[in-house]
Amino acid sequence: MRDSRRLQSVQTPIIPVVAELIRDNPGTISLGQGVVNYAPPPQALAAINAFGADPANHKYQSATGLPALVAALTQKLSDENGVVVGAAQGNRLMVTAGGNQAFFNVVLAILDPGDEVILPTPYYFNHEMAIAMANARVVLVPTDKNYQLDIDALRAAITPRTRAIVTVSPNNPSGVVYPESDLRAVNELCAKHGLFHINDEAYEYFTYDGARHFSPASIPGAAGHTISLYSMSKAYGFASWRIGWAVYPAAIEAAMTKIQDTIIICPPAISQMAATGALSAGREWVADHVRALAQTRAKVREELMTLAHDGLAEIPAAQGALYFLLQPKTSRTPLDYVTQLICAHRVAAIPGDAFGLMQGCTLRIAYGALDASTATEGVGRLVAGVRALSR
Numbered sequence: 001m002r003d004s005r006r007l008q009s010v011q012t013p014i015i016p017v018v019a020e021l022i023r024d025n026p027g028t029i030s031l032g033q034g035v036v037n038y039a040p041p042p043q044a045l046a047a048i049n050a051f052g053a054d055p056a057n058h059k060y061q062s063a064t065g066l067p068a069l070v071a072a073l074t075q076k077l078s079d080e081n082g083v084v085v086g087a088a089q090g091n092r093l094m095v096t097a098g099g100n101q102a103f104f105n106v107v108l109a110i111l112d113p114g115d116e117v118i119l120p121t122p123y124y125f126n127h128e129m130a131i132a133m134a135n136a137r138v139v140l141v142p143t144d145k146n147y148q149l150d151i152d153a154l155r156a157a158i159t160p161r162t163r164a165i166v167t168v169s170p171n172n173p174s175g176v177v178y179p180e181s182d183l184r185a186v187n188e189l190c191a192k193h194g195l196f197h198i199n200d201e202a203y204e205y206f207t208y209d210g211a212r213h214f215s216p217a218s219i220p221g222a223a224g225h226t227i228s229l230y231s232m233s234k235a236y237g238f239a240s241w242r243i244g245w246a247v248y249p250a251a252i253e254a255a256m257t258k259i260q261d262t263i264i265i266c267p268p269a270i271s272q273m274a275a276t277g278a279l280s281a282g283r284e285w286v287a288d289h290v291r292a293l294a295q296t297r298a299k300v301r302e303e304l305m306t307l308a309h310d311g312l313a314e315i316p317a318a319q320g321a322l323y324f325l326l327q328p329k330t331s332r333t334p335l336d337y338v339t340q341l342i343c344a345h346r347v348a349a350i351p352g353d354a355f356g357l358m359q360g361c362t363l364r365i366a367y368g369a370l371d372a373s374t375a376t377e378g379v380g381r382l383v384a385g386v387r388a389l390s391r
Contacts, residue, residue: 010132014125014354017335021342029378030348034172034322036368038289040237040278047277051270061266063257065095065245069276073230073245076279081204082218083228083247090250091223094260095275097267099202099231099244104130105263106227106246109255110163110196111136118157118165120149122325122355124172124200137161140356147174147316147325149182155189164196164227165189170203170213170320173355173364177207177320180214187216190225197222202231202244203321205286208294211319217247224249234322234368235286236278241271293322293368296375300324300367303379312390322368325352327360328386334361337389345385347378 015033022028051057064070070093077083077093085093096102103126111117113135119128121140131138141157144150154165165186169178183199190197197216204213217226228247232238248256260266304324307313314327326349330337334351342348352362370378 006133006135010129014350018338018348018350021339022348025342025346028342028346028348029374029381031365031378031382032348032350034366034368035239036234036237037371038237041281041285043281044274044278048270048273051273057269061269063260063266065267066272069095069272072276072279080283081215083215085247089223091247092250092253094246094256095267095272096244096246097242097264098233099229100126102229102244102246103127105256105259106198107131107134108259109252114161115163116159116161117163118154122173122357124168125354127166147176149178151182151185154186158193162195164198166198168200170206172321173323174325175318175321175323177211183214183216184219187219187222187226196225196227198227200229202234205235205290206322207320208297209319232275241274243267243271243275296367296370299375300379303383307383307386312386322366324365326363326365330361330389332361334363337361338363340389341385345381347381347385
């Protein structure tokens with residue numbers, strides 16, 4: 001007895017691997033998983049106070065999402081992203097059990113075995129894994145030295161089997177924010193070649209130092225080939241509630257509905273009600289938390305830059321998401337380096353090769369879960385560990 005050959009070719013999820021190392025080394029501060037340090041707004045829990053009293057809430061609900069949540073998300077997209085959803089625009093909205101499920105639904109809806117999807121590197125590892133699970137082929141295209149998109153390289157990677165180009169902005173794992181001009185260029189490239197432009201916007205609110213987020217689906221005429229993915233997990237402290245959504249062309253609606261009904265039937269109703277309440281708190285509620293997080297980010301960056309100043313590591317510029325990339329000067333493999341940090345210094349990071357960063361040693365440093373005290377201690381341990389491993 002064995003598992004499928006298809007799954008044997010899929011990389012092992014790195015988060016559980018690092019989590020096991022953390023469990024084996026009590027007291028470790030994690031700079032690994034990308035979560036925030038705050039809980040959902042009180043409106044989220046208030047919205048579900050009466051959930052159990054209504055028998056209808058315990059039955060299957062709409063495959064695409066509770067009407068109240070769909071309406072709230074539609075309004076949010078129009079007000080904040082400039083994305084209009086509806087029959088007149090030729091697009092649809094579906095609520096999913098998190099952003100990962102939204103991406104997997106899309107992959108199954110648009111790909112046949114052997115089709116190709118272009119991923120700029122570094123990529124989000126669950127995207128790469130989902131494409132492999134669909135028996136499709138990932139085509140990796142390097143970004144430039146600042147991890148920004150190389151439009152000419154993306155164009156050169158297109159073949160007759162290409163079905164989509166994926167962009168993630170703000171980016172996981174690099175933390176860069178793609179400028180509007182580059183996202184427009186990718187969207188135009190997809191329109192010209194009959195491809196889907198899949199844009200993951202899970203970190204849309206997390207921008208710093210004057211960077212601005214842009215939604216390609218707001219481009220006039222883009223609805224027919226643009227797929228936008230969103231998540232409540234980061235902005236609203238909703239990671240375990242598993243609520244995300246996708247905006248996609250009407251042409252793939254039948255396929256999306258088949259997949260949704262097969263995988264989950266409907267997203268958990270109680271989570272959807274909580275999400276509706278959370279959205280009523282408004283963007284300013286999120287902005288307050290992002291401003292506080294920006295102070296933690298600044299402290300982490302300041303400490304990491306001491307390594308750069310001493311010639312022990314490189315820290316590329318990052319203006320978004322919850323991450324920095326750290327490139328220590330070492331001959332160790334990324335996983336070995338992370339293992340040493342955890343076992344000897346009680347601080348965790350994520351190996352960069354999980355994101356397709358195969359040259360040298362790169363680590364993803366996540367600061368979203370830190371508060372003032374853990375930021376000081378956590379980054380202090382990290383800096384001390386890098387210095388010790390550089391001897």
